[in-house]
Amino acid sequence: MSQPRQVYVCQNRTCARDGSAQVLKEFCQHELIHTAVRPSGCMGCCGSGPMVAVMPEGTWYSQVRPSDVAAIAEQHLLAGQPVQRLLHARTFAKQA
Known part of the structure; x- marks a missing residue:
């Protein structure tokens, strides 16, 4: 069975x-469905936020606006x- 998906949205300063x-x-x-959405602390990318991380894939999104959420969801x-268009460099670093 695959791991449940988690969406973390940074809520730090x-x-x-x-x-x-x-x-x-x-x-x-x-x-x-099969996705939990959770607030998170700092993701270490201040200045690139709001940050969103999708786990367990390790996909990081930066500068996410409320109007971008539908695209990420769908x-x-x-x-x-x-x-x-929203991928953060941290996503690519994980794949390297």
């Missing part, structure tokens, strides 16, 4: 200032294709 609470709220409004979480 810089991401919070940039609107991460609204991003988290938007994720929670989507009905994501394209990545439901269809399995990461949203390229």
Whole structure:
């Protein structure tokens, strides 16, 4: 059985200032089967936020706005294709 998917939305100071609470709220409004959406502490990418991490894949998204959540939910979480325009460099570092 595969690991359950987790979506973490940073709620630390810089991401919070940039609107991460609204991003988290938007994720929670989507009905994501087999996916838990959780607030997180700092992801170590201050200045690139709001940050979102999808686990266990290790996909990191940066500068996520509430209007981006539908694309992440539909394209990545439901269809399995990461949203390229929002990918953070940390995603590529993990793949190297």
